[in-house]
Amino acid sequence: MMKKAVNHSRVQVVVRLRPVLDEAEIDVEPCVRELDGNSLEIFNWRNNKETLKYRFDAFYGKSSSQEEVFESSVASLLVHTLNGQNASVFAYGATGTGKTHTMLGRPGDIGVIPRSVQKILSVAKSESATWKYSIQFSYLEIYQERVYDLLVPKNHDLQIREDRDRNIIIPSLAVKEITSYEQFQKYFIPASHNRYQLCISHYTKMFTLLVTKVQQAEPFRKLTGKLLLIDLAGSEDNKRTGNQGIRLKESGAINVSLFVLGQVVDALNQGLPRIPYRDSKLTRLLQDSLGGTAHACMVTNIAPEERNYMDTYTTLNFAAKSRQIVNKPFTRESTEKPSRVTLKRKASDEHRPSAPAKKMASQESTPIVNARVNVLKQQVLQPFLSPILRKHDHFAESVVSRLENLERNILNHMKQPVQPVVPPPPPQENQQDILKQLKKCREQLKEVQQQNQRLTKEKTEEEVLTSDCLFQRVPLIKKKSRSKLGTRCDEPSYSGCSQKDRKPLSAVNGVSTDVQFVKIIPECNSVSKESNDALDVSGTNWTVKLNPELQEKHNAEILNVINSGTVKQLKSLQSIGEKRAKLIYDWRQLNGQFRSIEELQRVNGLTRKTVESIVKNNLLSKVVFQ
Known part of the structure; x- marks a missing residue:
């Protein structure tokens, strides 16, 4: 595949302000005010007498429509996808600011994803005479740093990979090919309900549209473009919302991924050598969109209520930093001839015997021509070299004769029967010697096995070095036999002694009392559980417990x-x-x-x-x- 580099493309950032949802706050002055079609301002929380002004590629007020946002900011990116380049649109903002409404919409007022599919399908239909289109799409979600397939649900996390062309792919992700908008709705609507949780703000949704078109005439160009449409999960302040339990864990995972997204943007703006794309599944999938090879547009969603001021403030600051990122897109183009086009083969010379005759009749009679005619007459004797001689009439007589002799020798060699080579049988004396050596080896092997059995039997009778817990200052006690330990413990009999007369463990077997982190406690049948410090020498089981x-x-x-x-x-x-x-x-x-x-x-x-x-x-x- 040939890659054609294009000019650098800056990430476009547009801001959309949703209307007030609570009727009680309609008359309250919002915290955001529009200046013009590209600028807005909010009051400075550090100084109420000042305002903070922001300028972006576009600003859509609370009365903006879905069609206006799509035609002004998204439709131009579809042209790049149709020309073999990558493009991406992702909605960013806090929870409840209208990201899902912008990307999906509602019945009768569809959003960016359905409108993009309609636009590409209409272009493919209008260019069907000159281009052959193949349109495929996939749909996934990211929930708590796990990737799930929505088209064909699976019970395991999907792995993200990178191919040899440094494209981010998910090998086991389901892909559906569509040819009409009705077919798209057949797959997409059920997939939208295959969510991990009922609340749609807890996870990130990513819709990928792959467009491949092949030219129907020469030079048979093939262009491959990809469109990413992403609805990012909304960030939340857990202290303000009071999230608990599963919701707290969900919002924590979302905030971590968005925090890594901020680190990626900062690293790109500072020109750092390492960009932390791999620190999060979200940034890994956005690698092409931020500092990668795609034309990108970020739709920033904000809320007008004063209680959402801090979320609006942080969202606008992040959008301003993202506007400085520059991507390097390129065109993915190759040449592919369709399978229907077949080249006509010329008729074989064997079916046209008159062609060489006409050529020879037009030429003068020379010794070379005479030899050429003789070769054509002897096709039966020369089955291999006759086609070569018919195509090359400029051979000299000496060359023709040498080729004839070579072919004759080959045919004679092929007629001779090939006798198989049979190895001579070995002498009987060698066979007897081999049998004797084999019998001797078997006897030696049997002796070695018996000796190993005796050694293993003796080894099991002796107790090995007990070292269940390897701690410092706890010497390993090697017990040679049970009988010796029993006789050694019978000397100071503790069965009838009082607590004062009993000696500590170090006095019996010479273990130092300077032991850290562990206590060696004997398990004895004659000693009660309350006296764990006593030693019953008649017991043989030992346990090691940590010092709490x-x-x-x-x-x-x-x-x-x-x-x-x-x-x-x-x-x-x-x-x-x-x-x-x-x-x-x-x-x-x-x-x-x-x-x-x-x-x-x-x-x-x-x-x-x-x-x-x-x-x-x-x-x-x-x-x-x-």
Whole structure:
């Protein structure tokens, strides 16, 4: 596929103000005021006597219609898609500002997605005489950093990949081909109801339209364009809305993805060498739209109510930064001849025997011509070289004779029968020697197996070194046999002794009392559960338990690092890498400090088993390497 670069394209940013929804606030002065068709202003929350002014590519007031937004800002991008380039339109804003209404609309007042499909289908129908169109679309959602297919629902998260041309693709995503708007509605309307949750503001919806057209005449150009129409999930302030439970987790995941989106925009504006596209599924899918190879338009939705001032303020600031991003689109074009066009083959020379005769009759009689005629007459004797000699009449007599001799030798060689080569049988003496050696090897193998069985039997009788818990300052006790331990424990009999007469564990088997984090407690049948510090030497089962006081102290140290440490300090903990450290740090910045280590489970991507392994591995590292 040939790529033709075009001029750089800046991301277009338009702002749409929805009307007031509450009738009680209709007469209240809104926090946003229109200056002209491209500018607006809001009051400065730091100084009420001043206003903040913003200028964008277009501003649509509360009375703007769906058709006006589409024809003014979106229709021009469809031309790029039809010319083999990528384009994208995504709606951005807080929850309840009208993003879904802008992208989907309602019956009788459709939005950007249905209007784009109608426009492309109408163009394909009008150009059917000169171009052959193939229009396909896919539909997905992003919910809590998981990608789900809406056309053909699946129970697992879809993986995002990048092909060799650096295009972002999802291999297992369902694709439907359409030829009419009725067929599009047949697939799209049921897919819109295949949402993970009933509330439509908790997830991001992405509609992809792939347009391929092939020219019906020479030079048979093939153009491939892609249109992305994205309805981003709305951001929310959890402190103001009071979200709890599942809704709190959903809004936290949405805010993290939008936070990464802001980092991508900042990195593009600053010209940083690394753009964090891979830190979020949303930014990964928007890689072509922001700083990529697509013409992009961001429809920023805001609300006029004064209670939504802070959301409006942050949304306008993000839109102003996004307007500075520059993309580098190019045309995807190739040449493809249709399968119906077939080239007419010339008739074979064998079906036209008169052509060489006419040519030879027109030429003068020479020795070369005579030899050529003789070759044509002997076609039966020369089945292989006759076609070559008929096509090349400029061969000399010597060349013709050499070719005839070569062909004759080949035919004679092919007629000779080929006798198969049979290997000579081995002598009987060698066979007897081989049988003797084989029998001897079997006997040696049998002896080795018996010896291994004896060794394994002896090994099971001896008790191996018991080292269930490898902690520092806890010596490993090697027991040679049960009988020795029993006789050793029979000397200081504890069965009838009082609590004062009993000796500690270190006095019996020489273990140091300076033990950290663990307590060795014998499990004895003759000792009650209340006297765990006593040692019953007649018992043989031993257990190792952690010291709860020191464990709580260690957990407090880990929690202190998690609540106050940087990303680099978080990476110093065991089982916490670069990705987990960023997730913990971002969650802490948005939701505050953790009250306990178990609250790490609230971070997206950290399960209960993961949190337990973090605590366990850090405890082991502290004990073993301290």
